[in-house]
Amino acid sequence: MERRTISLRVALRPDTLLGPGKADLLQGIRDTGSIAAAGRRMGMSYKRAWYLIDTLNNSFEEPLVVASKGGRTGGGAQLTTPGNAVLDGYRRMEAAATSAVADELAHLVELLKPAID
């Protein structure tokens, strides 16, 4: 994943946080079609990945992730329409925040010690 200059966590409600971890997990499910694979590429246990998805699913009116039926490959998972909306919305917020802070960030970087390369 590319280097990000900001990390954004938003409180949809005081008890419902959406940050880089959950967003990357949703992204991973979209990309891989599997909760296990999505967790794995983040170095996250299946249990933890499943717990985060379950928490998200329970926070929204409709689930963000649904599991496909089993079958020989053990099934898979995919984002629902609201799941895609949440992930895309988060990415737009990340991009908007990155632009919004760019000038100020450049000022602060000027105050740093020169980098030792």
Added chain:
Amino acid sequence: MERRTISLRVALRPDTLLGPGKADLLQGIRDTGSIAAAGRRMGMSYKRAWYLIDTLNNSFEEPLVVASKGGRTGGGAQLTTPGNAVLDGYRRMEAAATSAVADELAHLVELLKPAID
């Protein structure tokens, strides 16, 4: 401290992160004139607070926090000109990012289950 809808962490450099914790600590030093008191109001040990400030001081060309001379009260600490600039710059970034994500955030909130109050 007021409730924030976003939490912003910025990478000034890949190894130099500035987020809500360090910002609140700088704020606490500005408000209380003491590293210990600033840490205490965040439930942070003096050792941890001092470590974070030392890390910040070493990242910037000039220290962000300087200790006052001892004396009977054990001295105190205050933000330098760059220390105030970093804190103020971070607060402006927080405000800019909060505005930048507001519309998208409102959309996502509409997808939540109704709150149980």
